[in-house]
Amino acid sequence: MTSPNTVLVVDDEVRSVESIRRVLADEFEVIGARDAAEAETVLAGEMVQVILCDQRMPGETGVAFLKRVRDQWPDPVRLMISGYMDSEDIIAGINEAGIYQFITKPWQPDRLIESVREAAALFRLQKEAGGVGVEAKPSEARLRSVVAARRGAERAGSGFDAIVHAPESPIAEVIELARRATEYDISVLITGASGTGKELLARAIHHGSGRAGKPFVVENCGALPDQLLESELFGCKKGAFTGAYQDRIGLFEVxxxxxxxxxxxxxxxxxxxxxxxxxxxxxxxxxxxxxxxRKVDVRVVSATNRDLETEVAAGRFRRDLYYRLAAFPLHVPALADRPMDIPPIAARILRGVNQSFHRAVAGFLPETLRRMAAYDWPGNVRELHNEIQRMVALSDNDLPLGPHLLSRRIQHPVRSDVAAGAGNLKDRIEALEKAQIQEALERCDGNISRVAGHLGLSRVGLRAKMQRLGLQRRNSHGARDGH
Structure with missing residues (x-):
């Protein structure tokens, strides 16, 4: 017998199956199949909750295979993973195959896990609602009722409950506004600095809305040139441009x-x-x-770290498009504006890092949290996540993480009054120089050559600055010297 969380991955590329297995291993048992025949053998003998099928397989397409699966084994929730594919085949077969969601290539690990979690939750809800049963195909009405139940529960990891914050946090008001946005099918524009969790908020809006049973698709518009971005979003026909070797379905259609x-x-x-x-x-x-x-019915949620009103005034962004996108604007405050959120967010991150690293670190010492809350976190939650990963990697045991594990910039941040302009210009410049050199000395373990290279100085120039600023290097044994 298989585990209660079993995923069947059907893909003729062994590396692809192994990559998916590694990503899902902590939560799911993954069974691989190289083709439809091997997959059918697995389905005949094992209890499978989720099927993740590639579209391009030897012998037949993923859609054709999933059509047969729906007839013979209707219980498993069917997902398709796809990159370039024949859009007509997909469109013609999507309803007959009962495909719950598309995962586009190249897939992102967190989005893959999220999609499989959703599918597993839907499988459980179908069973609780009376089950699909082998005798009958799952009706669209039943699927809609299951989805409605799933929306009402606001699954952990997808809904607003996934946005960790303190009760007094300024983001609490943003979340309440976003909840109101779920009630109406209007465009939402989310602004905020990079790393503040804009995508997390967008996912919560989707999963709290009447569209929760349909796909949530993500595209980073800043990562592609125009032609490729158009192809990604709107699709393309074979031969439309150099490199378009096949028809491709666009993400708006997905x-x-x-x-x-x-x-x-x-x-x-x-x-x-x-x-x-x-x-x-x-x-x-x-x-x-x-x-x-082709007609599409899609809700658009967009995000940016730019001030689009300024961009409109400067002529870099179309005013009419801005008003189309910003029917319901939301702004996510930076982590520096909500230090009270750092302890609960850090605790959530640590749980995930413990799971990924197979550790059991018991939390943070109070002084560690105090210093973390005092830091500005210009990289926001993303920087906080990286810092906690580093601390766990450096720790020798599973005791609470101490402040000595924090990076130099967090242990000894540049004083905000210096950055804001306390003192005359000469004093401020010297204070900034001193802070930068101190951080570099810490990072390079006092190695003068490495510090000089990192700062773009000669060894002689660095030593002169250190002498003028009253700095000494700390060697690898912790002692200070002036050499």
């Missing part, structure tokens, strides 16, 4: 009925903005190289 999250929307070009505006106005897309447009 998200049909659901939500698309357009991250870094402020990085897009004016020419792309025109095309996106047309999609939002007309509710239809035209794949590159296609003759006819």
């Amino acid at each position: 998200a049909d009925g659901g939500t698309i999250f357009l991250d870094e929307i402020g990085e897009t070009s004016p020419s792309f903005q025109v095309k996106l505006l047309r999609v939002l106005q007309e509710g239809e897309i035209r794949p590159l190289g296609a003759q006819r447009p």
Whole structure:
């Protein structure tokens, strides 16, 4: 017998199966199958909750295989992982195959885990609701009722409960506004610095809305040039441009009925903005190289770390597109503006790091949390996550993490009054120089050559500055010297 959380991965690429196995190993038992015949053998003898199937397989497509699965083994929730694929095959077969969600290649580990968790939760809810049963196919009405129950529960990791914060945090008001946004099918624009959790908020909005049973699709608009971004979002026909070797379904089509999250929307070009505006106005897309447009029903949630009103005033962002996207604006405050959130967020991060590193670190000493709360965290939650990973890696036991494990910049941050301009210009410059050199000395364990290279100085120049500023290096044994 298999475990109660079993995923069948059907993919002829062994490396792909192993990559998925490593990502899911902590929560799921993963069984691999190289083709449809091998997968059917597994299904005939094992209890499988989730099927994750590649579209391109030898012999037949993933859609064709999943159609048979729905007829013979209707209980498992069916997911498809896909990159370039024949859009007509997908569109024609999506309802018959009962595909719950698409996962686009290249997939991100956290999004893969989230999708499989959702599918496993849906499997359990179907059973609790009376089960699909071998005798009958799952009806769309039953699926909708299961999804409604799932929305009402607001699963951990997907809903607003996943946004960790203290009761008095300023983000609490943002969450309440976002909850109101779930009630209406309007576009949402989320602003805030990088690493503040804008995607997490977008996911919560989707999972709390009437579209929760449909896909949530993410695209980073700042990572691709215009032509590739258009292909990703709107799809393309074979031969539409150099490198378009097959038809490709666009993410707007994948998200049909659901939500698309357009991250870094402020990085897009004016020419792309025109095309996106047309999609939002007309509710239809035209794949590159296609003759006819296709209707889509997609809610757009976008995000940016730019001030789009300033960008509009400067002529870098279209005013009409801005008003289309910002029907319901939300701003996520930086971590520096909510230090009370650092202890609960750090505790949540540590639980995940413990799981990933197979450790059982017991938390943080009070002084460690005090110093963490006093730091500005310019990289926000992402920087906090990296810092905690580093601390766990450096710790020799599972006792609470002490302040000595913190990075130099957090143990001894540059005074905010210096940065703000206390003292005359000469004093401020010397204070900043001293702080930078101290941090470099700590990072390079007092190695003068490495410090000089890191700071772009000669050894002689560095020694002169250290002497002028009254700095001594600390050697690897902890003693100080002036050499």
